[in-house]
C-alpha cells in the first residue's frame with residue numbers, strides 16, 4: 001500500500017520578492033478601485049483586471065519568454081496565485097488559460113498554436129474554457145460522444161458540451177472529442193483534444209442559468225466545426241492522457257480551497273476583538289485546516305516543478321480543500337447573526353454570505369466530484 | 385537533510401520492531417510498564433539521542449520523522465518526550481543531563497492549577513499532573529515561577545510519583561509532586577509554561593500523524609484480505625471511500641505536524657496550535673474510520689489496531705486537546721484581524 005507523502009516544497013529565493021510584488025500590485029489595484037476585496041471570489045470574470053495582470057507579467061509566468069511567458073518556476077507561479085486568491089482578486093477571466101490550457105498548448109500544441117495563442121494569454125487578453133463535460137458524459141468522461149472526423153486539412157467536430165464555464169465570454173475552448181469509436185477493450189483510447197475559437201462557424205453558445213440565476217456556464221453546440229490539423233493538441237488518441245495530466249494542475253491549486261476565504265476573513269473580523277470560546281474554536285479549527293491544506297498544495301506545486309505527475313495527491317487535496325471551502329458558509333452562519341441575501345450588486349456581508357451559500361454545492365462537483373476523487377485515492381492505495 | 389540517514393534510522397526502527405516489539409513486550413508495557421529491552425536497544429542503536437548528532441547530516445525534520453515512525457509502530461517509549469526535553473533545554477541554553485531518561489511535565493490542563501513555585505534557595509514545590517512515563521523518568525523538565533513571579537524553565541530529579549495512572553493506551557501518566565525539592569538547573573524564561581505545552585503538543589501532533597499512518601497501513605491490508613459477499617471488502621465503494629478519507633486525514637495530520645516546527649526544530653504557540661488542532665481532528669475522524677472499516681476484528685484485544693487507536697485517543701487530549709488549541713489559535717487570529725491571517729499563514 002501507498003501512503004501519500006507531501007514533502008515540504010522548498011521555495012526559491014525569488015518567491016518572497018514576488019510575494020511582495022503581488023501584494024503591492026493588489027494594494028495599488030484596490031486603491032485605484034479595480035476591485036473590492038472580500039466581495040469577489042477568484043472566479044469573478046473581469047477582463048480589465050486580467051489585462052492588468054498580463055501587463056505585470058502575472059500570467060504565463062512559467063512559460064518561456066519567447067511566447068511572452070516569464071520563464072519562472074512553478075513555485076513562483078504558485079506564490080503569485082495564492083496571493084491573488086487570498087487578496088480577493090477577480091482573476092476568473094484568465095484563470096483557466098493560465099492554469100491549464102496554456103500549459104497544454106505549450107507542451108503539446110503545434111508551433112503555430114503556440115506562437116498564435118500563448119502571447120495573447122500572457123497579455124491577459126485571451127481567455128479559455130474547458131470543453132470536457134457532455135450531457136451523457138460527466139464523471140465518466142471517457143463516454144464523450146462529441147466526435148471529430150477527418151476532413152481535408154483537419155477535422156470536423158460535431159456534438160454538444162454542457163456546463164462550459166465562460167464559453168460566452170472566452171475566446172477559445174479546448175474540446176475533448178472522439179476521433180475513433182469507443183471500444184470496450186480500451187475505453188480511454190480514441191479521444192483527442194482540439195483548440196477551437198468560440199467564434200468559429202458552426203458553434204452556438206447557449207446560456208445555462210445556474211440555481212441563483214447567474215450566467216456562468218453554458219451549453220455549446222458544435223455543428224461541423226472545422227479544426228485545422230495544427231489545432232489538435234498532442235497526438236491523435238492521446239486526449240485521455242492529457243486530460244488526466246491536466247487535472248493535476250486543475251485540482252491541486254489554491255483555487256481548490258480559497259474560494260470562500262474572503263468570507264472567512266469577514267467572520268474573523270466580525271468575531272473580534274474578544275471572541276467567545278465557541279467562536280474561537282470554530283475559527284481556530286478552520287485556520288488549522290487551511291494551514292495544512294496550503295502545506296499540501298505547495299508540496300504538489302513542488303512536485304509539478306520537478307515534472308512529477310501527482311495525480312492522486314492532487315485528488316486528495318481537492319477532496320479535502322473543497323470540503324473546507326464548502327464548510328466556511330456554515331461556520332459563518334453559526335457565528336454571524338445575519339440572514340443571507342442574494343442581491344448580486346450589493347456588496348455587504350449578508351450578500352457575500354448569500355452568494356457563498358448558493359455557490360458552495362458546486363465546489364465538490366466541478367473539476368471532478370468528491371466521489372470520483374475518493375475513487376482515485378482508493379486506487380492510489382492499491383484497492384482497485 | 386539527508387534522506388540516507390533518515391532512511392537508515394527508520395530502517396533501524398523497523399529492525400528493532402521486528403525483534404523487540406513482541407506481543408509479550410506490548411502487553412507487559414500496556415498498563416504503565418516500561419519496555420526496558422526495547423529502550424536499551426534503541427539507546428544502543430543511537431536512536432534515543434539521535435538529535436544530538438551535531439553534524440551536517442541530520443536536521444530537525446529527520447528527528448520528527450524518527451518520532452513519527454516510532455509512533456507509526458505504536459512503540460510504548462518516551463522518545464518524543466526526551467526530544468522535547470532536549471529541545472526545550474537547548475533553547476533555554478541549559479544542558480541536557482547525560483544519562484537516564486529526561487522527560488517533560490506540565491500542570492493540569494492549561495496550567496489552571498498554577499505552576500510549581502521556586503523558593504529563594506532554588507527549591508521547587510508543586511505538582512505536575514499526568515506526566516508521560518512519569519514513574520520511569522530520571523529527570524523532568526517543567527515550568528515554574530519564582531517568588532517574584534518570574535517564569536523559569538527547570539530541570540529536576542523526578543520524584544517518586546504521588547499518584548500513578550495510565551492513559552487510554554496503557555502508558556504511564558503519573559503525578560509528580562515536589563516538596564521543597566532541590567532542582568538541577570533553573571533559568572528565567574518568559575512563557576516557559578507555554579513553551580513546554582507547545583513543545584509537547586507539537587510532538588503529539590507528529591505522533592498522531594505516525595499512529596494514523598500505522599492504522600491506515602493495517603486497515604488497507606485488512607480491506608484487501610477480508611472477504612464478504614464473495615469479494616474483499618476493499619472492493620466495495622463505500623469501504624473505498626472510508627479508506628480514502630482516512631488516507632486524506634492521515635496526510636493532513638502529517639502536513640499539520642510538519643507545520644508544528646520550524647526548520648530548526650523550534651515551536652511556538654501559533655505553530656503548535658496549528659499542528660495540534662488539525663492533527664487532533666484527524667485523530668478523531670481517522671480512528672473512527674479505521675475501526676469502522678475493520679469491523680469487530682478491530683475491536684478485539686487480539687488485533688493490533690488498538691495500539692495505534694488508543695494512542696490517538698489519548699494523544700489528541702494530551703498537552704491540550706484540539707479544542708483547547710483551536711480556541712487559542714482562533715483567539716490569536718481574531719485579535720490580529722482578518723487582514724493579518726494570510727501574511728501569518730504564508731510565512732510558515
Ligand SMILES: Cc1cc2nc3c(=O)[nH]c(=O)nc-3n(C[C@H](O)[C@H](O)[C@H](O)COP(=O)(O)OP(=O)(O)OC[C@H]3O[C@@H](n4cnc5c(N)ncnc54)[C@H](O)[C@@H]3O)c2cc1C
Pocket residue numbers: 129130131132133134137138139140162163164165166217362365366367368369370371372375
Ligand atoms: C459550476 C460548475 C462549473 C463547471 N464548469 C465546467 C467546465 O467549464 N467545463 C466542463 O467540461 N465541465 C464543467 N463542469 C462539469 C463538471 O466537471 C461535472 O459536473 C462533473 O464532472 C460531474 O459530472 P455530472 O455533473 O454529470 O455528474 P454525474 O457524473 O452524473 O454524477 C452525479 C452524482 O453521481 C456520482 N457518481 C457518478 N459516477 C460515480 C461513480 N463511479 N462512483 C460513485 N459516484 C458516482 C457523482 O459523484 C455525483 O454525486 C462544471 C460543473 C459545475 C458545477
